Amino acid sequence: MENISLEQKFSKLIIAVSILIPVVVAILFGVKLKDFGYNVEPLSFLPPIYATTNGITAIVLIGAVIAIKNGKRKLHERLMTSAIALSVAFLVMYVAYHMTSDSTKFGGEGTIRYVYFFILITHIVLSIAIIPMVLITYVRALSQKFDTHKKIAKITFPIWLYVAVTGVVVYLMISPYYV
Template sequence: MPLLPTLSTFFIVLSALLVAVGWVFIVKKKFRAHRNTMISAAISALLFFIIYLSRTIIVGNTSFGGPEELKVYYTAFLIFHIILATVGAVFGIITLVLAFKRNIKKHEKIGPVTSIIWFFTAITGVAVYLLLYILYEGGETTSMIKAILGL
């Protein structure tokens, strides 16, 4: 198992689980628990992003190592996952800002949308991880720094 991708995938999954727990808390009107769980979910998502970004810059990205005829489907799925993750991150920040500004009406409206986008981000993220590292052997890994410096 590759260390950094496994660690970053763990943090996406943890973040989605915390969002689910935070949702249950607000349904039960446990406001403090909701706040703390959602902040933990945001920190977990941030850890995912930091690990993912540092790996991309220092080690590089790994290409799909599975069968050639599956490559196009893998790429389409990966792009779908990246779009979900980006939209989820933007919605997550907006949801948090609305909460801290006590704009609870809007926060309550956007919160479920953010949560559902984040669940799908985590599910598709795990699928990408399985396709890239577990079901097939990873392809070539090229470092961004190496690519830039032409090493």
């Protein structure tokens, strides 16, 4: 029997998840439950919660890097698993909010409008790109391939941190315009 690595076993799943999540989110982003006859209240309380979740994710990511630099591998592992769980929680709340509420338009004008859209667009693009990177990084750690894990983690970490922090920034910039 051929010896297949954990990374090879998960490669197709990583590809599938990396494609499915953005596609499903894009589809669900356009779905409004009220259009299907569901009488649901808008979940307007969620944006500050999912923005806070992004902020906590950023703190957990930084804590995980500090932990591993101090040789605390088990703590690092728990923190990284928590960061993934927080990101999943964010995604669920984000989709739930958009399925029950109309999108909020940014009302700023002038230069701040360009700054907002630059941050928003880079946040969205990198949030899609980070999915396979996080999954590959995580599987390499599970496989105990720490040399290749460390190489990709050096790229994954700053991108994931940027996505988490800009999620908070986008919320803070658009929050005055929530109805």
